[in-house]
Amino acid sequence: MDLPRNAFKAALIEGRQQLGLWCTLSSAYATEVVAGAGFDWLLLDTEHSPAELTTVLAQLQAVSAYPVSPVVRPAANDAVLIKRLLDIGAQSLLIPYVQNAEEARAAVAATRYPPDGIRGVSALTRATRFGRVKNYAREAARELCLLVQVETQEALDQIEAIAAVEGVDGIFIGPGDLAASLGHVGDLKHTRVVDAVENAVSHIRAAGKPAGILTGDAAFAKRCIDLGTTFTAIGVDAGILARNLEQLLSAFR
Numbered sequence: 001m002d003l004p005r006n007a008f009k010a011a012l013i014e015g016r017q018q019l020g021l022w023c024t025l026s027s028a029y030a031t032e033v034v035a036g037a038g039f040d041w042l043l044l045d046t047e048h049s050p051a052e053l054t055t056v057l058a059q060l061q062a063v064s065a066y067p068v069s070p071v072v073r074p075a076a077n078d079a080v081l082i083k084r085l086l087d088i089g090a091q092s093l094l095i096p097y098v099q100n101a102e103e104a105r106a107a108v109a110a111t112r113y114p115p116d117g118i119r120g121v122s123a124l125t126r127a128t129r130f131g132r133v134k135n136y137a138r139e140a141a142r143e144l145c146l147l148v149q150v151e152t153q154e155a156l157d158q159i160e161a162i163a164a165v166e167g168v169d170g171i172f173i174g175p176g177d178l179a180a181s182l183g184h185v186g187d188l189k190h191t192r193v194v195d196a197v198e199n200a201v202s203h204i205r206a207a208g209k210p211a212g213i214l215t216g217d218a219a220f221a222k223r224c225i226d227l228g229t230t231f232t233a234i235g236v237d238a239g240i241l242a243r244n245l246e247q248l249l250s251a252f253r
């Protein structure tokens with residue numbers, strides 16, 4: 001069989017807006033519920049969620065029946081975590097806390113087989129469909145999408161250098177950690193935070209890479225899209241569930 005095509009990567013290359021949902025509920029069943037909602041991509045988070053490798057495997061299997069692209073966030077920029085996620089079939093990864101070009105290069109190397117990188121080889125993984133994908137080792141990189149996350153002032157200062165790293169397919173701004181780095185933890189609406197996010201989107205676009213963001217504020221999401229974000233996550237499953245449950249109950253109490 002042929003290497004599965006990465007529709008999310010193709011959309012980013014073509015500049016087609018991808019609306020996403022952050023998934024932290026860490027359940028294949030919950031992920032299947034949201035997979036049919038019509039989003040373009042789902043972020044399966046393992047950095048700030050209890051999801052383990054087997055959870056992500058079940059989530060990937062659950063979404064495979066739906067026209068939505070999974071993007072998996074490892075808990076850290078770690079070659080072993082990245083290898084294991086690639087082996088279970090993740091083709092798009094969002095690497096948290098990338099501070100400079102060197103760390104971006106390390107992330108890229110973790111996704112490539114030698115001589116281009118350091119990914120360990122196994123021919124019998126879900127990624128290779130258990131040995132059925134023709135020429136997997138030689139072709140895998142073509143359909144991998146590597147997104148790196150900038151979330152500190154130091155990283156913002158390095159956007160051009162990070163964007164220039166070959167193999168980086170997009171740059172995501174983490175507004176929560178960025179706010180903390182700027183001294184405004186929890187205050188995502190602070191003007192310094194909003195300005196920093198907006199400037200970062202413009203810099204990423206000027207550097208020729210797709211830009212991404214997560215915000216549950218619909219007006220700000222639209223503003224980011226206007227500024228040029230191509231992969232825009234507009235909510236978090238746990239937050240949507242919690243707030244809607246509270247709203248439902250408040251109509252009766």
Ligand SMILES: O=C(O)C(=O)C[C@H](O)[C@@H](O)CO
Nearest residue numbers: 048151174175176177178236
């Ligand atoms: O810094 C951020 O913002 C992010 O990285 C996204 C958060 O981690 C996400 O978990 C918000 O719920």
